[in-house]
Amino acid sequence: MAVGRSGRTLEEKLDAIAAAGFDGVEIFEQDLLASDRSPARVGRLVRDHGLEITLFQPFRDFEGLPEPLRGRAFARAKRKFDVMAELGADLVLVCSSVHPEALGGIDRCADDFAALGEIAAERGLRVGYEALAWGRHVDDHRDAWEIVRRAGHPAVGLILDSFHTLGRGLDPETIRRIPGDRIFFVQLADAPRIPMDLLYWSRHFRCMPGEGDLDVGAFARAVVAAGYRGPLSLKVFNDEFRAGLPSLVARSGHRALVDLMDRVRRAEPVLRVDLPDFPPPAPVDRVAFVEFATSREASGELVGLLDALGFAEAGRHRSKPVRRFRRGDADVLVNTATDGFAHAAYLAHGTCVSEIALAVPDAEAAYARGIALGAEPFGDPPGPGELSIPGLRGVGGSLLRLVDRKGADLWAIDFEPLDGGGGATGDRADESPGFLGVDHVAQTMPYDAMLSWALFYTALFTGDKAPMVDVADPHGLVRSQAIRSGGLRVTLNGSQAPRTLAGRFLSESFGAATQHVAISTSDILATANDLVARGFSALPIGQNYYADLEVRFDLAPSFVDALRTRDILYDRDDAGEYFQLYSCPFGDGSFFEIVERRAGYAGYGAANAPFRLAAQKRLSRPVSMPGR
Ligand SMILES: O=C(O)c1ccc(O)c(O)c1
Numbered sequence: 001m002a003v004g005r006s007g008r009t010l011e012e013k014l015d016a017i018a019a020a021g022f023d024g025v026e027i028f029e030q031d032l033l034a035s036d037r038s039p040a041r042v043g044r045l046v047r048d049h050g051l052e053i054t055l056f057q058p059f060r061d062f063e064g065l066p067e068p069l070r071g072r073a074f075a076r077a078k079r080k081f082d083v084m085a086e087l088g089a090d091l092v093l094v095c096s097s098v099h100p101e102a103l104g105g106i107d108r109c110a111d112d113f114a115a116l117g118e119i120a121a122e123r124g125l126r127v128g129y130e131a132l133a134w135g136r137h138v139d140d141h142r143d144a145w146e147i148v149r150r151a152g153h154p155a156v157g158l159i160l161d162s163f164h165t166l167g168r169g170l171d172p173e174t175i176r177r178i179p180g181d182r183i184f185f186v187q188l189a190d191a192p193r194i195p196m197d198l199l200y201w202s203r204h205f206r207c208m209p210g211e212g213d214l215d216v217g218a219f220a221r222a223v224v225a226a227g228y229r230g231p232l233s234l235k236v237f238n239d240e241f242r243a244g245l246p247s248l249v250a251r252s253g254h255r256a257l258v259d260l261m262d263r264v265r266r267a268e269p270v271l272r273v274d275l276p277d278f279p280p281p282a283p284v285d286r287v288a289f290v291e292f293a294t295s296r297e298a299s300g301e302l303v304g305l306l307d308a309l310g311f312a313e314a315g316r317h318r319s320k321p322v323r324r325f326r327r328g329d330a331d332v333l334v335n336t337a338t339d340g341f342a343h344a345a346y347l348a349h350g351t352c353v354s355e356i357a358l359a360v361p362d363a364e365a366a367y368a369r370g371i372a373l374g375a376e377p378f379g380d381p382p383g384p385g386e387l388s389i390p391g392l393r394g395v396g397g398s399l400l401r402l403v404d405r406k407g408a409d410l411w412a413i414d415f416e417p418l419d420g421g422g423g424a425t426g427d428r429a430d431e432s433p434g435f436l437g438v439d440h441v442a443q444t445m446p447y448d449a450m451l452s453w454a455l456f457y458t459a460l461f462t463g464d465k466a467p468m469v470d471v472a473d474p475h476g477l478v479r480s481q482a483i484r485s486g487g488l489r490v491t492l493n494g495s496q497a498p499r500t501l502a503g504r505f506l507s508e509s510f511g512a513a514t515q516h517v518a519i520s521t522s523d524i525l526a527t528a529n530d531l532v533a534r535g536f537s538a539l540p541i542g543q544n545y546y547a548d549l550e551v552r553f554d555l556a557p558s559f560v561d562a563l564r565t566r567d568i569l570y571d572r573d574d575a576g577e578y579f580q581l582y583s584c585p586f587g588d589g590s591f592f593e594i595v596e597r598r599a600g601y602a603g604y605g606a607a608n609a610p611f612r613l614a615a616q617k618r619l620s621r622p623v624s625m626p627g628r
């Protein structure tokens with residue numbers, strides 16, 4: 001496996017690529033030209049990292065030219081061959097010509113390649129031909145293959161690139177007709193389905209397999225079925241990756257390849273794939289608990305809010321200052337330890353969600369899959385007599401725990417139950433209407449980390465991504481990506497603008513991840529009444545919102561009044577309805593949401609997000625003091 005380019009210094013990139021577990025790299029000519037190292041030194045640097053140069057690319061506008069352009073193209077090729085010899089690269093990618101004077105003609109091009117193959121072979125080099133999706137005469141891998149076939153030279157082969165095949169909507173099954181030993185190299189990239197010019201799409205929006213919408217799995221299966229056994233290389237041009245951390249980009253690229261090939265072998269078990277065995281992806285049952293790290297002094301605000309939300313204290317950890325609050329099926333832990341991981345998280349981020357536990361069918365299997373996909377083992381070792389719960393490093397340095405029913409009961413072993421004695425509100429939770437469990441968890445991250453974290457969830461578990469949505473914050477754009485796996489719903493939010501609510505949360509909490517936790521109820525109106533009786537104050541929503549709501553959805557005025565008086569937001573999709581009630585923010589900008597989904601509503605109220613954001617902004621606006 002090898003990786004293409006992203007925009008940092010060569011050394012930084014090579015460090016990250018080697019550490020992520022790749023075997024080789026493509027050298028992009030532009031990177032070489034921009035470097036002040038000689039090709040020989042670049043070659044040595046690559047090999048010093050334990051990597052090989054799998055490909056030198058691209059050589060442009062070579063085939064099908066009239067003289068004297070043709071002669072000049074051959075002269076250029078010889079110069080490139082000299083550079084390759086210095087670099088220590090034996091394969092060059094020739095991409096199909098976009099030259100305005102290229103004549104085309106399958107046999108003319110085949111003759112050019114036969115002649116080029118002869119020159120390359122004399123030097124012990126090989127030439128691979130790739131059809132660019134926007135090539136002038138050759139824009140289809142089937143035509144490129146016909147040229148390679150007619151060239152009939154052992155030093156000339158085909159290069160396939162999933163972007164060019166899938167991006168043009170070509171059927172990847174046609175690759176199964178190509179002899180595998182004539183395919184010299186395979187490049188993989190995905191892309192989000194956004195209608196736009198192919199070249200611009202390719203140069204700015206390519207992403208790792210599984211991060212976009214193309215069927216890279218079908219492409220990879222066809223390549224393996226054809227008998228190809230060479231490198232699988234990531235050929236990704238992407239603005240976010242150029243801006244991102246090389247280590248994160250390289251690790252998620254490696255994860256994408258391992259996940260892709262794992263899915264290849266599971267979809268077609270006869271296909272041989274060079275990967276160790278590890279467990280298949282499984283769905284998440286539900287969020288088992290959410291744990292906040294805080295301090296004794298700072299915990300009052302959070303515990304007060306949980307109380308107003310009708311959570312009752314249901315247990316205390318036997319050996320640590322961790323309190324368990326429960327309502328319906330939602331468990332929230334409050335950790336005020338003064339040592340260990342939670343305390344470190346509190347010191348780094350303030351009161352924050354330090355840990356999320358997912359209930360899965362088989363925790364050990366989910367953990368083993370995570371490790372095979374390059375996730376980091378994470379968390380404090382268990383204390384004496386405490387359950388050992390496997391943990392992985394999640395978004396923003398938080399801890400992702402995996403629990404299952406096979407393990408002994410966490411609540412019985414690690415926690416002392418408090419039956420009904422949980423402070424003033426102990427019993428009331430049971431009488432109160434509607435509460436179900438955790439509906440979703442919303443995580444905020446730098447914009448350029450979103451694709452990687454989405455892949456983290458979709459590679460580890462089975463699940464689906466919803467289309468990316470853009471949310472207008474009063475201070476800039478926030479992109480939101482929802483992921484669902486069984487009973488787990490996560491929304492990932494990223495902002496490039498520092499003053500959006502997401503951007504401010506990141507800077508004020510020094511990079512904490514979970515910004516809000518949404519709890520589901522089966523009866524939003526009854527729940528809202530109940531919370532008011534408990535002293536809950538909802539995020540106040542502007543009156544204009546409700547005036548619009550009535551006409552937008554043709555709702556009865558009395559119904560809209562019921563929403564308005566309770567600050568409930570409303571949305572509807574083809575399936576059903578959605579109701580949202582927000583808490584005011586606490587800590588460094590965390591908050592809770594209460595939602596009701598009716599009749600299979602699948603979204604997250606994206607249409608309401610601008611109004612919720614505006615309401616949150618109003619609350620956080622510095623109050624101007626008259627007379628000062
Ligand atoms: O965008 C390009 O020009 C370009 C170059 C080389 C490739 O392999 C490719 O897929 C695209």
Ligand SMILES: [Mg+2]
Pocket residue numbers: 130160161187235
């Ligand atoms: Mg390519």
